[in-house]
Amino acid sequence: MSELVAFVFRDEFRAPEVLNELRRRDWPWVRDLDEAVAVTLNEDGKARVHLSIDLSTYKGSGWARLWGSLLGTMLFLPLSEVMVQVADGIAFSPNNGKAITRNTNGSTPESEWWTKSLENSGNFKRDVAALMVANGSAIFMLLRSHNAAPALKQLGNYGNTIVHTSLSAEQDEKLCALLAFCREGRS
DSSP, X not given: OEEEEEEEESSTTHHHHHHHHHHTSOOGGGGGGGGOEEEEEOTTOOEEEEEOSOTTSHHHHHHHHXXXXXXXXXXXXXXXXXXXXXXXXXXXXXXXXXXXXXXTTSOOHHHHHHHHHHTTSTTHHHHHHHHOOTTOEEEEEEEOOSOOXXXXXXXXXXXXXXXXXEEOHHHHHHHHHHHHHHHHXXX
């Protein structure tokens, strides 16, 4: 079972700084930060997404699609659709002749997965959307440790606005299937 975590800051530059600092730590769960994403909002509320993944790989583009879909589903950030398109354009170049799969309503499998996965997550979406304000930032991560409590406690040393929700084993399997689809289904 995984924990979807949003670590929210009231400073526009704090999330990328904390994410980099956390990656330097020697804690067992830090490897989960390899696919984390930091989002900053400037004073006008314009978003910037900080990804530290290799978009030239299917795994990296899969994570970009997944995070872009989450940001679009949860925060209605218009740039998230561009993230998905860029990830598709890099990983699924004209050389391989494959096109990205979209559902009949134009949504991606990732955005539908997030919508379904978060529908029973209590107030996660509402709380994160309310906390994300102009001149703020957040780190979004999936903690895949069996026990997320120590990680959440360690995160608390860097700030105290942490919103999280658990993903079921079934949701984890679907997530892995989505990422495998990006990697294997289009090679």
